[in-house]
Amino acid sequence: MFRSLRKMLSPAAAIRTPEAHAMKLLHIDSSILGPNSVSRALSADIVARQVALHPGTELVYRDLASDTALHLTGVHLAARQGTPIEDAALRKDVACGDVYIDDLFAADIIVIGTPMYNFSIPSQLKAWIDRVVVAGKTFRYGANGAPESLLPKGKKIYIASSRGGVYAPGSPAAALEHHESYLIGVLAFIGLRCHRRSRRGYCARPRRARRGDC
């Protein structure tokens, strides 16, 4: 009896239980290499696993390489202050930034595929960051000057990262690692703590590095 109860309460049983609240998963890719991309394959694996874990998950997919936001300009900043925009294309692009922020508010799980390009993230992903790290929307400065997140708490962030070189602490190129460290840092700045980082078979938790399944 107890054994069968234990079985019912096991994680495997939990996987099969339909969830009351449909999880919302935001999946972002930024590699320019389309179907040959390593980070896209990694992010797709993570998404597939999450969907299997949470039946009924609602997916939003943003392919930043094929649908790239423009670089931030003074017009974008002025628009945030309420200045009307004449140009229709720019108006659409500004609205796209608002959609990105809505995506972030809505998502329970966020999966970001990012290759390393020139020691950092792709510029397409940086353009996305410039649209979502917005004072007064996703964060604010608190009384002591420290940033405070304005996003709902409890989101799970997965980073699917790929790169050609080795940047482990102590390695010759360690000082050039502005890729995962930057992305994890800027997401944490707006209150999104990296849950797992997955890099071509290597997996690490922020505080406790380990190898294996991720």
Ligand SMILES: Cc1cc2nc3c(=O)[nH]c(=O)nc-3n(C[C@H](O)[C@H](O)[C@H](O)COP(=O)(O)O)c2cc1C
């Ligand atoms: C434009 C470009 C720049 C790159 N810069 C670096 C780099 O600075 N350091 C590195 O280790 N690998 C670099 N690489 C290699 C990629 O990070 C590596 O091939 C990775 O697997 C690409 O991910 P993707 O297949 O998802 O695009 C670069 C590749 C490209 C295409």
